[in-house]
Amino acid sequence: MSNLTKTPATRSNGSAASPTATRGPRLSGLNWLIWRQHRAGFWTLFAITALCVAWLVYQRADLINQITAQGWPDSASDTWLKGAHPQRFQLVGFALGFIPIVLGVFLGAPLLAGDLENGTAKLVALQSVTPIRWLATKLAISALVVIVCTAALSVAFGRWWGPVKHVPTVLEWSDGAAFDNTGPVPVALALFTVVGGVAIGMLLRRSLISMVVTFGFAVVVQLVWSYLRLNLGHVLTITTHKGIGHDTFPQMPEGTLVIDQSYISGSGQTYGWGTCVAHGMPEKVCTQKFDLVGWSVDYLPMSQMSSMQWFGASILFALTAAVTVFIFVRGRKRIV
Incomplete structure (x- = not known):
């Protein structure tokens, strides 16, 4: 990419100010360009994640107050179970299960398809930055945003569920509402779906059709994962x-x-x-x-829940890595 000419800042007395005196750490070059291109989507994800995490933190505090007032943790679960609001856990867990699908459709699918469709990819090919570096930067920044958001939600939901996790009538640990929203699983599912959407967008080169196909891909991933989930453990x-x-x-x-x-x-x-x-x-x-x-x-x-989650996540991470390699191989041969 061509470099922009910068005029050094000046102090009130007319002397030039050093860059370190006027600027803090910030993105530059290609990183800045990619962030600026997708900043609306990234900031939207951060804002929604922050609101959801704040709500989950509030729910945990409310849960502790409710069940403590009814004898938790010294009494039997029957006495404080009503204060745990099992339906709330199930509804929130069900809603969080759609996050990998939403990220795959609205972040992964158009990430490259949009650039290929509107000609931005051709412009990149004419600059000093190589297509592979452009691809790597796009994927790295997007993956970092996905990891931060899903990890924060995983921790917040896990802490909310933690005090009552041993009571199956609140939320069964093997159910997707609990298993897929805690530990490394939500991060792994979201990354695989997003990277899969990127690969689909690269192949189809049209945003809308890529989003539709990615939706189908994400639903299939969820169905296969739910079928194989219990096979991750040792019966x-x-x-x-x-x-x-x-x-x-x-x-x-x-x-x-x-x-x-x-x-x-x-x-x-x-x-x-x-x-x-x-x-x-x-x-x-x-x-x-x-x-x-x-x-x-x-x-x-x-007791096998954590090991099952990491085993399943490692499989998803491996699949994500394989799709990423495909994206780079395809990008090296033909990106425009």
């Missing part, structure tokens, strides 16, 4: 041999997600928990016929 099994009554069901760790439960016979064979009902037998007769001696329960403990 544990607990068995008992004290009969099949409800009072003999094994005691599970707090916050445990039960994947499957079945009866176990004396020979070690398992039968579905609805076996007796399916055969229309009383429990006593069913127990004798199938030699049922206890329960076999497959479950995921809440």
Whole structure:
């Protein structure tokens, strides 16, 4: 890019002021140009994030006041559960789940498609800055904005949910409203969706169609992720041999997600928990016929949540890196 001629600032006595005396740290060159080009969108994201974080901080303070007044944390959850407002957690978690889609459609898709459509990319190709550096700067600044915003929301939502996270009736930890909005997952999902949108925009070279296709891509990513989420953990099994009554069901760790439960016979064979009902037998007769001696329960403990999140995020980060490499390879060969 051509450099702008700068006139040195002067003091009131007519002497020239040094740059350090009149200017603080600020963006310059290509970084300044990219920021200025997209500053409206970036500042909008920062402003919305700040408002959301402030609201979440307020909600956490209100939650602590409500449940403390009803006996938390010394009493059973039944006594203070109403003050936790479970519906509010579910609605907010559901709304936050749309953030990767929104960022992919409105930030990722038009990031390059807009420049390719209106001719800005051709202008860049005529300057001293290489297309690869232009691409790198665009992606780096956009990625930094996405990381800052989603990480701030992740921390704020996690702190709000933290005091009641062990109570499944407030918000199940394995549900997308909790799992996808805390830890590194929201950052990883948003980055992958945004970079995917950038790649789509580079290929289609039209903003509107790129946004439509990116929307479909982002929805598919969310659906696949929700299907694979529980596969990130290591399913544990607990068995008992004290009969099949409800009072003999094994005691599970707090916050445990039960994947499957079945009866176990004396020979070690398992039968579905609805076996007796399916055969229309009383429990006593069913127990004798199938030699049922206890329960076999497959479950995921809440203690695996963090490791599952980082494992899933690492997969998404790897996919993001692969798409980024594709963008640079494609950009080196043909960007205009």
